[in-house]
Amino acid sequence: xxxxxxVIGSTRPGRNGENVxxxxxxxxxxxxxxxxxxxxxxxxxxxxxxxxxPAAAGSYENPHTLAWSERIARFDGFIFxxxxxxxxxxxxxxxxxxxxxxxxxxxxxxxxxxxVDGGVRAAExxxxxLGQLQVATVQAQVTLSLFADFENLSExxxxxxxxxRVTVMLDQLVSWSRALRPLRA
Ligand SMILES: Cc1cc2nc3c(=O)[nH]c(=O)nc-3n(C[C@H](O)[C@H](O)[C@H](O)COP(=O)(O)O)c2cc1C
Numbered sequence: 001x002x003x004x005x006x007v008i009g010s011t012r013p014g015r016n017g018e019n020v021x022x023x024x025x026x027x028x029x030x031x032x033x034x035x036x037x038x039x040x041x042x043x044x045x046x047x048x049x050x051x052x053x054p055a056a057a058g059s060y061e062n063p064h065t066l067a068w069s070e071r072i073a074r075f076d077g078f079i080f081x082x083x084x085x086x087x088x089x090x091x092x093x094x095x096x097x098x099x100x101x102x103x104x105x106x107x108x109x110x111x112x113x114x115x116v117d118g119g120v121r122a123a124e125x126x127x128x129x130l131g132q133l134q135v136a137t138v139q140a141q142v143t144l145s146l147f148a149d150f151e152n153l154s155e156x157x158x159x160x161x162x163x164x165r166v167t168v169m170l171d172q173l174v175s176w177s178r179a180l181r182p183l184r185a
Contacts, residue, residue, distance in 0.1 A: 084115030118143030
């Protein structure tokens with residue numbers, strides 16, 4: 001069985017990201033080809049990167065890094081639920097990614113982004129970052145508009161066609177997570 005982590009990329013009080021991630025999780029949980037689990041950065045509460053060695057060295061000193069490493073290492077793939085902040089992803093998500101290295105490698109990832117223009121710039125930046133970490137990012141992407149998929153910019157009411165987008169994204173993600181298994185062995 002494939003294990004997929006759904007990373008909530010915002011810790012902001014009143015964040016939209018949690019409802020978006022729960023919607024993705026509810027849709028994904030209907031599948032029988034993978035298991036899906038929410039990973040809430042708010043619960044991990046990582047500080048600004050405070051490891052003396054770069055993550056690529058794989059020698060972590062801090063208990064919060066070891067806990068984060070353990071959490072991420074066991075997944076086969078990820079869905080990054082990302083807001084767009086100043087034309088990129090959130091600082092808290094970038095920081096959480098920077099903490100680790102081997103734990104991300106040879107896995108697949110997909111994006112659910114949201115913002116004024118669907119958060120596409122955030123997802124594009126994440127694709128660059130994850131390329132460095134040898135994460136294979138799938139083509140299908142769910143882009144949610146603050147105007148079309150939310151009421152008053154804050155009540156999540158996804159348009160009907162978005163569910164189909166999630167299905168296509170999950171099909172690609174599960175396939176690639178499975179295909180990369182030999183590299184992780
Ligand atoms: C610091 C900050 C910067 C933002 N910059 C952008 C932006 O460049 N483009 C955009 O589409 N939305 C931008 N927004 C709007 C966010 O995408 C929107 O508030 C979204 O709901 C934030 O995600 P969250 O509620 O899960 O924290 C910004 C919001 C914040 C807080």
